[in-house]
Amino acid sequence: MIHTDAAVVTSFDEPPHFLPFDLPEPKDGEVVVDVLAAGLHPRVRSGASGAHYTSTGALPLIPGVDGVGRRADGALVYFAVDDTRHGTMAAKAVIDQRRTIALPDGADAVRIAAAMNPAMSSWVALRRRVAWTPGASVLVLGATGNAGAMAVQVAKLLGAGEVVAAGRDRGRLALVGEAGADRTIALDDASADAELADAARDVDVVLDYLWGAPTERAIRAVLTARTDRSRPLDWVEIGSVAGPDIALPSAALRSAHLRLIGSGQGSIGPREYLAELPSLVDAIGEGRISVQTRTARLADVESVWSEPEAPGIRTVLVP
Numbered sequence: 001m002i003h004t005d006a007a008v009v010t011s012f013d014e015p016p017h018f019l020p021f022d023l024p025e026p027k028d029g030e031v032v033v034d035v036l037a038a039g040l041h042p043r044v045r046s047g048a049s050g051a052h053y054t055s056t057g058a059l060p061l062i063p064g065v066d067g068v069g070r071r072a073d074g075a076l077v078y079f080a081v082d083d084t085r086h087g088t089m090a091a092k093a094v095i096d097q098r099r100t101i102a103l104p105d106g107a108d109a110v111r112i113a114a115a116m117n118p119a120m121s122s123w124v125a126l127r128r129r130v131a132w133t134p135g136a137s138v139l140v141l142g143a144t145g146n147a148g149a150m151a152v153q154v155a156k157l158l159g160a161g162e163v164v165a166a167g168r169d170r171g172r173l174a175l176v177g178e179a180g181a182d183r184t185i186a187l188d189d190a191s192a193d194a195e196l197a198d199a200a201r202d203v204d205v206v207l208d209y210l211w212g213a214p215t216e217r218a219i220r221a222v223l224t225a226r227t228d229r230s231r232p233l234d235w236v237e238i239g240s241v242a243g244p245d246i247a248l249p250s251a252a253l254r255s256a257h258l259r260l261i262g263s264g265q266g267s268i269g270p271r272e273y274l275a276e277l278p279s280l281v282d283a284i285g286e287g288r289i290s291v292q293t294r295t296a297r298l299a300d301v302e303s304v305w306s307e308p309e310a311p312g313i314r315t316v317l318v319p
């Protein structure tokens with residue numbers, strides 16, 4: 001057994017507690033790392049509450065899907081885990097070397113741990129889920145969160161033409177505009193549908209972090225305004241902060257070339273994710289994707305868990 005201190009979920013109705021935990025011994029291809037930083041992403045919260053679609057219901061569990069750690073030989077690595085019980089929010093983690101990439105000496109562990117999950121959402125969606133053509137125009141629906149704001153920059157980095165950013169937090173939307181969006185649409189405005197129709201009528205790709213009612217309205221607004229309805233539109237479902245379901249009129253699929261797809265664990269395989277990690281680490285390390293972080297001590301996980309998140313700032317737990 002590997003003894004460690006960890007954030008431990010003992011009930012899906014409570015925040016994790018800081019407790020000792022025994023990890024299984026590493027198997028072939030696995031090593032133990034000292035964890036330096038692990039991001040508190042929405043995905044981590046949904047796993048810890050038993051609500052994520054990969055959840056098995058088994059407890060106790062250590063939450064956390066990725067992090068930065070140091071191997072016994074001193075190497076700094078970014079690692080992702082695919083184990084619903086033994087996550088990354090611990091002083092030590094047992095990691096599969098195949099799900100690891102080496103980081104350069106001096107890499108900023110907190111920054112990498114904060115940015116990889118939100119940035120990867122758009123990076124893999126554009127590189128693995130759509131037939132991406134440089135110059136394509138993109139609508140980011142829900143551009144005010146960490147992942148949505150990064151999606152605007154990622155789309156530009158990957159060669160997008162016009163990028164339209166839509167969200168409800170006007171302060172954050174203004175920052176997203178300064179960070180590279182060509183046009184911003186405030187979704188809380190009475191004229192939002194008309195503005196979306198005007199700005200996004202001919203986009204090629206939608207990166208959708210919202211779902212629920214705002215997506216129902218946006219699909220209607222964009223499709224009915226399309227200049228050429230036979231022009232393909234890849235609508236990529238990535239997040240669901242505004243609701244888990246939508247009602248989709250059948251006519252939406254008949255009357256326009258709408259290709260409704262999703263991007264996430266499952267629709268993209270582990271190999272595909274891993275293949276994208278090195279270039280994404282480079283982009284984050286080189287500062288081409290902005291990230292704001294706040295660090296908190298792993299030992300304080302229980303209180304940190306219940307604190308409200310500051311918009312656009314990713315909390316990172318540090319053992």
Ligand SMILES: NC(=O)c1ccc[n+]([C@@H]2O[C@H](COP(=O)([O-])OP(=O)(O)OC[C@H]3O[C@@H](n4cnc5c(N)ncnc54)[C@H](OP(=O)(O)O)[C@@H]3O)[C@@H](O)[C@H]2O)c1
Pocket residue numbers: 041042043117118120121142144145146147148167168169187209210214237238239240241242263264265309311312
């Ligand atoms: N599939 C993937 O690969 C993948 C990867 C990473 C993340 N995700 C998902 O992407 C989503 C966003 O992640 P994140 O890291 O960006 O989270 P985040 O930083 O917490 O951002 C969520 C944002 O959603 C906004 N929001 C909440 N309800 C809204 C509503 N009804 N209308 C408009 N905006 C609303 C919030 O802004 P205000 O409340 O300030 O308006 C907040 O800024 C989550 O669902 C996450 O699970 C998916």
